[in-house]
Amino acid sequence: MESALEEIEFLALSPNRVATLRHLAAEPHTRRELVELTGASQPTLGRILHDFEERAWIERDGSTYRATVTGRLVSRGFGDLVDILETDVELRPVVRWLPAEVIDFDLEHLTTATVTTPSRVRPNAPVKRALALLDGAETVQIASYAFNEQSLEVIAERTGEGGQRFEGVFSASAIDALADDSQLRARLDELLTAEGARIRITDDPIPVAMTVADSVVHLFLRDDSGILRASLDVDEPEVHAWATELFARYWEAAEPLTVGQL
Secondary structure (H helix, E strand, C coil): HHHHHHHHHHHHCHHHHHHHHHHHCCCCCEHHHHHHHCCCCCHHHHHHHHHHCCCCCCCECCCCCECHHHHHHHHHHHHHHHHHHHHHHHHHHHCCCCCCCCCCCHHHHHHHCCCCCCCCCCCCHHHHHHHHHHHHCCEEEEEEECCCHHHHHHHHHHHHHHCCCEEEEEHHHCCCCCCCCHHHHHHHHHHHCCCEEEEEEEECCCCCCCEECCCEEEEEEECCCEEHHHHEEEEHHHHHHHHHHHHHHHHHHHHEEHHHHH
């Protein structure tokens, strides 16, 4: 294990080594081409190529260098490690607010996720991100313990125009909160009569605020006090499969909501 860690350190301490091996793993290159691609000096690149040849990570064919099978393996594995650590760095500030009780996919699938956090100048940034996804989607599924006014407005307008199909599963308390306001209740009635909209409610707890907008999965992340700390959205097949399966479970356990119930 110690020698493996030493090899990781050998690569990690030099961006030029990482870049050189990555380029050679992709395709053969001459030394001059590698200088142009990496920006490394000729002496530096010479040392890198020598070190790689000693490790049998690359081989030389005339003036051309190419990665060996093990060189490609090392480059791919190191790249995967970098991706995982980049994900960790990005998610570290918000991972404590992920709904751990329902997430059962590998967090490595969040490598490409977009994390949106409130700021002093954009305190509503997570909600704005969700609204943009809703406005551009043809199919939307939401499972949530809350249903905010802005989302209701966008969905009612899009479904009313016939440009969106919507299914939502909400906690009864979320719907009650809307029904207590006469204007929002009227908007909800309008949504319930739209041809492309269906809503179900449940008295069971829904520990997640999740939207599936076409192929994108969006999560609102709140702390234990209910304060919105961030949102996260990702377009990954594995996360999409998780979200649609979770939505289906909530949907089957809920009851249809009709206009007369409000």
